[in-house]
Amino acid sequence: MAEDELKTVRYKMTGPSVTQRLFTGAALLGLSTFIVALIAVSVGPFNVPFSNTASIMLDLVGLGDSTADPTERAIIQSIRLPRILLAFMVGAGLGISGGVMQALFRNSMADPGIIGVSSGGAAGAVVVIALGLNTVSGFFLPLGAFIGSMIAMTVVFVIANVGGRFSMATLLLGGIAVSSFLSAITTAIIILTDDLTVQRQIIFWIAGGVDMARWESVQIVSPIILVGVVITVFAARDLNLLLVSEDEARSLGVRLGLIRSVLMILASLITGAAVAFSGIIAFVGLVVPHVMRLIVGADHRVLLPLSALAGGLFLLVADTAARIILSPAELRVGIVTAMFGAPFFVYLLVKNRSRVSML
Amino acid sequence: MKSITLESPSSPQVGSNNFELLRVKDLTVSITGTKIIDSISFSLTRGETLGVVGANGSGKTTLIRSIAGLLKPDVGTIRVQGVDGSDLGHRDRARIISYMPQQVQSHPFTAFEAVLMGRYPHLGRLQLEGVEDREIAFSAMRRTGTESFADRRLDTLSGGERQRVVMARVLAQQPQILLMDEPTASLDLEFQILAMDLINDEVAKRNSGAIVILHDLSLAARFCDRILLMQNGELTAKGTPWEVLTPENLRAAFNIEGLVEPDPVTGMPHVLVLGSEKSGSKKSVGFGRTVHMVCGAGSGRQLMHQLKVAGYAVTAGVLGTGDSDREAAERLGVKYVSAPSFSPISESQHSEHIELINRADHVVLCPMAVGMNNLLNIHAAAEGSSLFVIESPDGKVSDYTGGKALELRRSMVERAGSISEASLLFELARHALE
Amino acid sequence: MLVGIKSSNVVGFFIGLVLLTFIACDGSNSNPEKTSLKISTVTPIPVEEVIQPQPTPTYMPTSTATVVPSTSSSVSDERASTPTADPGPADLGFDVNRFKDVPGIVDTTNFGWPRDIETSEGLVTLEKPPIKVHSLSLGHTEILAALMDFSKISAVYSFFTDPEQSNIADLAKSHNMIGFDPEEVVALEPEIVIASRFTDADNVALLKDAGIPVARASLENSALGNVPNILLIGYMVGAEKEAVLLADEIEDRMKAVGDILNGDDLPRVLSISKFTSIFAAGSDSTEGGIIEQAGGINAAADSGIEGHQQVTIEGIAAINPDVIVVPQPIDGAHAFIKELKSSAALFEVPALMNDRIYYVMPKYHTTLSHWNVRGVEEMAALLFPSDFQDLDTNDFSHYTP
Structure with a gap:
């Protein structure tokens, strides 16, 4: 009896276990995502009656036989579904890599592009557009962006390892330097090109969006982001220790250099893949992990998977809003994330003033 | 600590004949090319709490960071339970050695989460903490008195509270070797004692060992079985607190004047820091008071230092050239009456001496050897109104005057009593306060 | 803190990029002049609209009379009374009445020199027919090219030479080309600079501070609406006769189109281009005006x-147009x-079912000038092929002495 009482007291003080928090959070976010995805697949400028949407969806998963109009079917199957999936994947990738970067840099102002990946992606995309390769094949643009991201990341890593001694400060400053340099290249190409259409395309690409989603994009992005999420979750405990202090992490058995490099590269890969197919959507990776930390705490074994889910959900909601607010026209999703996400973020910050920290 | 309801699980099974937990041999460590510690050797046995003391920058932190595996030695070996430290895997090491850093950084985890992290080395990569781990962590929190803020984020806690949380984490890690860098730095007085008690308790219970860096020398003396004294990266003394904490060692390692006395409660050395030669505080009771020393041949050197740093004006009487007390007087700027060596004190020197004695508030007679040449000094000392006779450490005073000096001294002891060298400053202070 | 600075970089970079583009393309680039300045759509507007986000405060975009008519000032009254010219219509070789209601001309009876024009940028007095005219927009340069010798145009910008965007590419190619720095305009010492409603106010102020006379002339989405603008420019450069001829041609050709249209069966036409993403031309767009x-x-x-x-x-699919036109460079x-076609x-969209999806030359559809008439003729022929099969759709001719 006394022992039971003590256990209750202890539980109250120490809160639910990692498993409980993870499963509760995942269930709630998963359910919300499912509902939002159902809404997202049912709405759009083209009016598809809900019964038809439902029958097409059932048909797609092998239940029933839809007799819906082929246009409606094409809109659901080839336009809305890949877009929903891409938005979710990109959001999930940005959410988790933002969380990883914030832990690695011990700073909640870090975003997924902190070591130059986004600027590299932009520069890569700009080069592809300036060379006109994107009119040859639609996949040259994401390919160029991804290559740009990876080159930027590699250069920053080489800088941070100069002299054989890895330094986080050099990594950060190198990231800033490389970002600025690449932004200058991007700007120079925009200014120096005589071709107005090139300028237009670059600016639209940089503004970010998932409007050009195709099944092929989903097929390429998903494995990168899913593998990244899984490996990151494996290393979540090490990130916890890293956030406490480098010395304590090492003294508790973390192979600091290895873990840090692997996670940094992984987060950059995820970001690179996301940027390649959606341009630069800056707000998600910065804010989602921050908000989730306020809600579920800092334990990365809970925080990272839930940040991925929440990032996916957030971008899905934002993209759905972007599709329907001005229907049949649409907004850039980056505008929606900032216009609706920022006030919500400020509200959370004010409400949780006492718990907001720089990590 | 408060009542301990949950026992720590019993210590891991280690061969009972293996008393030596850690052996450090010829350890030399450099940081960015600068040699920080140089050829240090010592060992840690089971059940032992080893204190490390030394001035700032003497290499204490570097020493225990090297043992924790955070720094790579240039030369030397660290054997952990008979195994070379460089052969230990990261996680194996973390199960044997725990490290508590000096600076406790703020982070967004709750206290309980932070303590639970001590269990990570004992879990598989994807394994989550089980009920047992949570029990161990919670028990560690109770032992450190941190359970009342288990659910608070570390960045909302005070420095001392954070330090206790980290200590709880170290306990939850259930290590064989506890490395602690100033674990009491931010703690209030009660928790300083409780924390040290806890470390000794843990070491005894689990038959493990602890290496603790401490700045409070009395705390080190009281709670550590042995003490390592470090100076400029070298190990200048090691041994029991009585062996290591001597005024000479304190002066050499810390540049301070200290009194080392048995603590009236524990009987362990109690270190009273008087001050540094550079200080000379006006707040001291000695300020404005003059003490005259009748000494010679090094018998008053130590007291001269101590009186000087305690703020007293010091004079000394008749000292021959080449006398070691005379050298000390020169160095400390003590006014004294001088005489040529190996010649009797002249009339004029004696009267000059009497004059100094009359001007002094107190006169101290040291247990120096007395011969015919300096017999007048004893006579002069007898003129002093407030006289203190210092006992000889070995109880003997050399007399080469055929008993005259001893007799004089005995009469003076009858009149004024005698005290130990170490208690002189207390006595003087009491006088001043009266 | 450092990180803080960095993380705002991406956003900052983007903002900076757009700003830089404003500066870079600056006053000169009002290329495909559009009516609408959509602030609400931050990204989806083609570059040239972004370039000039702020018309001067005094300018009213909705008004067709875009040049602020002069309020009678003592100066202009005095000028008006000076008998510099006693214009008998027959003497000048053009119908002076065409200039009667042209906003911006201070004295519509004065066809001699000096002459005054007053736009939202203030009163400008031209002592003699200018031989160094600078235009900050492609549209106005195209108009100038029809009214006077191209050598009197002080300089062109690089994108004027793009044959897909510009109707004066061949003329511009061999002409003096300058960059986007307003200082280069000052260095040219033009007698008059013609700004459009897309020209940045700061830019104009800079030129005026440097002592360069600036007139801000209109550019309209409707071909007929541009006629007063063409007449004002003609008056400005002393090419009244050529301006009247051009105005007549525009009116004749538009009337010819109007005469054929019967107004019964109005097809729904969608003008879209793809620049990474797809953009549609809605209300208040050049393309929409042409449709x-x-x-x-x-x-x-x-x-x-x-x-x-x-x-x-x-x-x-939701817009469901009968016809789709794509006015963008041919590769894209x-x-x-x-x-x-493969979506x-x-x-089931009629435009695709009936294979009515057409590429059209952007230079007729996205640049605001009299060349839009050519776009209207082409569009009418696409929409009503049988009705318009006999219509001549010639290019406009440039000025020839």
Whole structure:
């Protein structure tokens, strides 16, 4: 009896276990995502009656036989579904890599592009557009962006390892330097090109969006982001220790250099893949992990998977809003994330003033 | 600590004949090319709490960071339970050695989460903490008195509270070797004692060992079985607190004047820091008071230092050239009456001496050897109104005057009593306060 | 803190990029002059609209009379009374009455020199026919090219030479070319600078501070609406006769189109281009104006799209147009048309079912000048092929002495 009482007291003080928090959070976010995805697949400028949407969806998963109009079917199957999936994947990738970067840099102002990946992606995309390769094949643009991201990341890593001694400060400053340099290249190409259409395309690409989603994009992005999420979750405990202090992490058995490099590269890969197919959507990776930390705490074994889910959900909601607010026209999703996400973020910050920290 | 309801699980099974937990041999460590510690050797046995003391920058932190595996030695070996430290895997090491850093950084985890992290080395990569781990962590929190803020984020806690949380984490890690860098730095007085008690308790219970860096020398003396004294990266003394904490060692390692006395409660050395030669505080009771020393041949050197740093004006009487007390007087700027060596004190020197004695508030007679040449000094000392006779450490005073000096001294002891060298400053202070 | 600075970089970079583009393309680039300045759509507007986000405060974009008529000042009264010219209509070789209601001309009876014009940038007195004229927009340069010798135009910008965007590419190619720095304009010492409503106010102020006379002239989405603007420019440069001829040609050709249109069957036409994303031309767009003048309904405007906004394939399906036109450079246009034709979601859209999806030359459709008349004729021929098969759709001619 006394022992039971003590256990209750202890539980109250120490809160639910990692498993409980993870499963509760995942269930709630998963359910919300499912509902939002159902809404997202049912709405759009083209009016598809809900019964038809439902029958097409059932048909797609092998239940029933839809007799819906082929246009409606094409809109659901080839336009809305890949877009929903891409938005979710990109959001999930940005959410988790933002969380990883914030832990690695011990700073909640870090975003997924902190070591130059986004600027590299932009520069890569700009080069592809300036060379006109994107009119040859639609996949040259994401390919160029991804290559740009990876080159930027590699250069920053080489800088941070100069002299054989890895330094986080050099990594950060190198990231800033490389970002600025690449932004200058991007700007120079925009200014120096005589071709107005090139300028237009670059600016639209940089503004970010998932409007050009195709099944092929989903097929390429998903494995990168899913593998990244899984490996990151494996290393979540090490990130916890890293956030406490480098010395304590090492003294508790973390192979600091290895873990840090692997996670940094992984987060950059995820970001690179996301940027390649959606341009630069800056707000998600910065804010989602921050908000989730306020809600579920800092334990990365809970925080990272839930940040991925929440990032996916957030971008899905934002993209759905972007599709329907001005229907049949649409907004850039980056505008929606900032216009609706920022006030919500400020509200959370004010409400949780006492718990907001720089990590 | 408060009542301990949950026992720590019993210590891991280690061969009972293996008393030596850690052996450090010829350890030399450099940081960015600068040699920080140089050829240090010592060992840690089971059940032992080893204190490390030394001035700032003497290499204490570097020493225990090297043992924790955070720094790579240039030369030397660290054997952990008979195994070379460089052969230990990261996680194996973390199960044997725990490290508590000096600076406790703020982070967004709750206290309980932070303590639970001590269990990570004992879990598989994807394994989550089980009920047992949570029990161990919670028990560690109770032992450190941190359970009342288990659910608070570390960045909302005070420095001392954070330090206790980290200590709880170290306990939850259930290590064989506890490395602690100033674990009491931010703690209030009660928790300083409780924390040290806890470390000794843990070491005894689990038959493990602890290496603790401490700045409070009395705390080190009281709670550590042995003490390592470090100076400029070298190990200048090691041994029991009585062996290591001597005024000479304190002066050499810390540049301070200290009194080392048995603590009236524990009987362990109690270190009273008087001050540094550079200080000379006006707040001291000695300020404005003059003490005259009748000494010679090094018998008053130590007291001269101590009186000087305690703020007293010091004079000394008749000292021959080449006398070691005379050298000390020169160095400390003590006014004294001088005489040529190996010649009797002249009339004029004696009267000059009497004059100094009359001007002094107190006169101290040291247990120096007395011969015919300096017999007048004893006579002069007898003129002093407030006289203190210092006992000889070995109880003997050399007399080469055929008993005259001893007799004089005995009469003076009858009149004024005698005290130990170490208690002189207390006595003087009491006088001043009266 | 450092990180803080960095993380705002991406956003800052983007903002900076757009700003830089404003500066870079600056006053000179009002290339395909559009009516609408959609602030609400931050991204989806084609570059040239972004370039000039702020018309001067005194300028009223909705008014057709874009040049602020002079309020009678003592100076202009005095000028008006000076008998510099006693214009008998027959003497001058053009119909002076054409200039009667042209806003911006201070004294519509004065066809001698000096002459005054007053626009929202203030009063400018021209002592003699200018031989160094600078235009900050492609549209005005195209108009100037029809009114006077091209050598009197002080300089051109690089994109004037793009044969897909510009109707004066051949003339511009061999001409003095300058960059986007306003200082280069000052260095040219033009006698008059013609700004458009897309020209940045700061830029104009800079030129005026440097002592360069600036006149701000209008550019309209409707071909006929541009006539007063053409007459004002003609008056400004002393090419009244050429301006009247051009005005007459515009009116004749538009009348010819109007005469053929019967106004019964109005097809819904969607003008879209793809620049990474797809953009539709809604209400208040050059392309939309052309569609309407050619007897169609701008389907995008009809669906509530204002200015240029981003749409998706699904949006196109929802708009459901009878005809689709793609006014963008030919490489991108062909790839885009191919993509549209292969989109299953569009198979039932009439434009695709009836194979009525056309590439059109951007220089007729996206640049505001009299060349839009050519766009209207072309569009009308696409929309009503049988009605317009006999219509001549010649290019406008440049000035010849």
